[in-house]
Amino acid sequence: MRLSRFDLTILIAALVIIGLIALSVLLLRPPDQPLRVAYLAPASSGPQNVWTVIPGDPDSAAQVTRSPGGVFDYAASPDGRRIAYAERDVTTGRVNLMLVDLYDGTTRTLVDCVALNADCTTPAWKPDGSALAYMRRTYDPAFGTGSGVPKIFIIDGLNTGQPRDYPLFNDNQTTGSQPVWSANGRRLAFYESTAGGVLVFDFNPADEADRIKFVPADNGMTGALSPDGETLITSTLVMGGEITVRSQLIVAELVDNTLRDLFPDGQSNDGVSAAWHPDGRRIAVLRQYADDERGTRGQQVYLYDLVSESLTPLIVDDTFNHGALSFSPDGSMLVVQRFDYGGGQPGIWVYEMATGALYEVASNAYLPGWVPASAGG
Numbered sequence: 049m050r051l052s053r054f055d056l057t058i059l060i061a062a063l064v065i066i067g068l069i070a071l072s073v074l075l076l077r078p079p080d081q082p083l084r085v086a087y088l089a090p091a092s093s094g095p096q097n098v099w100t101v102i103p104g105d106p107d108s109a110a111q112v113t114r115s116p117g118g119v120f121d122y123a124a125s126p127d128g129r130r131i132a133y134a135e136r137d138v139t140t141g142r143v144n145l146m147l148v149d150l151y152d153g154t155t156r157t158l159v160d161c162v163a164l165n166a167d168c169t170t171p172a173w174k175p176d177g178s179a180l181a182y183m184r185r186t187y188d189p190a191f192g193t194g195s196g197v198p199k200i201f202i203i204d205g206l207n208t209g210q211p212r213d214y215p216l217f218n219d220n221q222t223t224g225s226q227p228v229w230s231a232n233g234r235r236l237a238f239y240e241s242t243a244g245g246v247l248v249f250d251f252n253p254a255d256e257a258d259r260i261k262f263v264p265a266d267n268g269m270t271g272a273l274s275p276d277g278e279t280l281i282t283s284t285l286v287m288g289g290e291i292t293v294r295s296q297l298i299v300a301e302l303v304d305n306t307l308r309d310l311f312p313d314g315q316s317n318d319g320v321s322a323a324w325h326p327d328g329r330r331i332a333v334l335r336q337y338a339d340d341e342r343g344t345r346g347q348q349v350y351l352y353d354l355v356s357e358s359l360t361p362l363i364v365d366d367t368f369n370h371g372a373l374s375f376s377p378d379g380s381m382l383v384v385q386r387f388d389y390g391g392g393q394p395g396i397w398v399y400e401m402a403t404g405a406l407y408e409v410a411s412n413a414y415l416p417g418w419v420p421a422s423a424g425g
Contacts, residue, residue, distance in 0.1 A: 089413040128422030132171035143167040179204040181227035200224035230277025323373035
């Protein structure tokens with residue numbers, strides 16, 4: 049079939065239009081974003097806001113939120129496109145739960161906690177990005193401002209555009225704070241202050257009797273769930289020894305219901321939690337030895353292999369105290385908060401696992417976390 053000149057003109061015009069549409073889509077498509085470190089700054093004065101920076105590129109530091117009342121804490125979404133954050137309202141003092149889009153900078157209210165006369169903090173994303181756990185403390189005016197009981201709430205449906213906000217437990221007895229997900233999204237752990245330990249909620253138990261597990265731990269911290277959700281590392285307080293009161297890391301195996309000390313030697317003051325490497329075999333821990341040979345003023349960073357039971361020093365510098373450990377999504381880097389005993393403010397540093405390189409990415413900053421790399425489409 050031979051095309052007429054008119055048909056050929058129409059065909060060429062259609063192809064040009066299709067090409068222009070494809071080009072406009074490419075031009076309007078948001079650029080891909082690299083892996084970044086998030087943190088709160090400035091540490092020295094308020095209001096604190098969320099910032100991000102690309103490791104190794106200090107000029108990339110950018111302020112993400114601009115809250116007049118300051119940001120209490122935050123969590124980046126697993127796809128790296130959003131950050132949920134707890135923002136203090138300057139008028140009421142209550143804390144709202146907010147969401148910022150990292151591509152266009154728009155913000156919206158996730159939970160209007162001012163209207164609820166509540167504080168909503170410590171957001172924690174489910175690893176598939178479909179839900180968010182957080183702590184809500186609602187105040188009763190009849191009993192004063194200090195009467196709020198912390199409870200765990202869930203916002204699901206975040207990927208559908210129809211979010212639903214509800215308490216994890218409907219009773220009035222179960223308290224909860226510091227929610228932590230396992231990497232597979234099956235379990236959610238949180239600290240239950242009334243019972244004095246950690247509750248682990250299984251969303252898909254093989255047996256209904258295993259839906260909730262309790263781990264006794266009196267250090268007030270949830271700890272960290274292994275990537276498969278079957279192991280919890282948290283901490284408890286121990287009296288006596290060379291250090292009068294020290295923090296002891298404990299390991300709770302949630303499948304066979306066993307509990308043991310991670311380091312039974314009792315020679316150090318451990319941190320309150322550990323950071324799991326994505327391989328599920330190694331953990332970054334904090335230790336402060338009391339003996340003369342290894343003794344330090346503050347906590348130092350070590351890598352422990354759960355299979356070989358070997359402990360390797362990563363960052364040991366007696367002029368610094370360390371905390372707030374977190375591995376990058378691929379496990380190639382470890383972010384750490386450091387405080388120089390020589391004075392000044394805390395800073396955020398990155399340790400490269402392959403090379404051992406250690407460098408500062410933000411000064412006068414605290415509460416580091418990771419913002420995963422994201423595709424701009």
